[in-house]
Each structure stands twice: as structure tokens, then as C-alpha cells.
Amino acid sequence: MKKIMSYILIFIFLFSVSFAQEKYVVHIKTDLSKDDAQICVAYNVILSALNKRYAVSAIIDASAVNTYKKKTFRNYDSIERYKIPERLRVELYNQFNLKKENVPETYGEFLDLLIEKGANFYVNSTMIVLAKVSENFNDNNSLSNPNFKIITVDDIVDIVKNSDHYIVY
DSSP states (O other): OHHHHHHHHHHHHHHHHHTSOOEEEEEEOSOTTTOHHHHHHHHHHHHHHHHTTOEEEEEEOGGGGGGGBOOTTTOSOTTTTOBOOHHHHHHHHHHHTOOGGGSOSBHHHHHHHHHHTTOEEEEEHHHHHHTTSOSSTTOOTTBSOTTOEEEOHHHHHHHHHTOSEEEEO
16 A cells, blocks of 8 residues: 555656646846847747747846836836837747737837736846845836836745746847
8 A cells, every 4th residue: 555655656747747737947137228139039938938848937127127217207117118129020920820819019018918828927126126126125016017026135045946947128
């Protein structure tokens, strides 16, 4: 009986490991004003990872936090209304089998699509203060998307440590 229980436990363990969702982390560190290609490619990689059924975490860090800072008089950020080039929209349609009406026209719509498909977006709380996005480490109101989760540097270390795949832009 003991031997049978051991086999059952081993089978359950192997079964659960084989179906565990792999974790993919995309670390976005470059502000749109410094290099617009970095964030654009990061979004494409996130969409690809989601389509491959990875659990995706995107960490917004370093100068990239400035990209998502809500501008006080306009109430939107630097990338929200940034138009996706038509060539890229066609490629998204072809590569990811999106319906034409579901291909985003702006990077704000692209971000919403990624979140809708299950991507989690995290923002480094330290950089929010250092980049003067806010004076408060936990201030999500200064960021353009309410779905952004504010995390600490320790949280970033844990997310990266527990990932199966890690890429930086």
C-alpha cells in the first residue's frame, strides 16, 4: 500500500509540473523619448508570449516610468495616443491572427489588449519617486493605467527569480 501511495504522489507531482504555466518576464527600462523601438518590440514580445500561453509579467522600470506618467493638463501619457505604424498593424494582424477590428491603432489600445489577454504590468515604486512621477512610493494615480501594480525592488527580484524566461528592453 505504501508503495502504491508513493507512485500516486510521484504521478501527481509529475502531472502538475508538466501542466504548470511557464512564467515570462519582460523588463521594460527605456523611456519612449529615448528609443521608441524598445517599448514597441516589448509589446510584440508580450503578445507573442501570451499567445503561447505563458503567464506574462511586464516590469516597468528605470526611465520607462516616465513614458507612463499621466500628464496633468492632458490626463494621458506619452504613449497612450502614439499611433502604431500601419506596417506593424498589418504584421500584428498576420502574425497573431487578430481580427482586423481587434488590431490596435495606438499603443494605449495595445496596452489594453495585453492586459485583457492576461499580462500583468508592474511598476518599480522606487523609480516612481526618483523619476519624479510622484512623491509617494505607492501612488498609482500619477500613472496612466489603473491596472499597473506598484511593486518594490524586492518584489522585482522575486518576480525575476521565479521566472522561466526573462528579457529586457
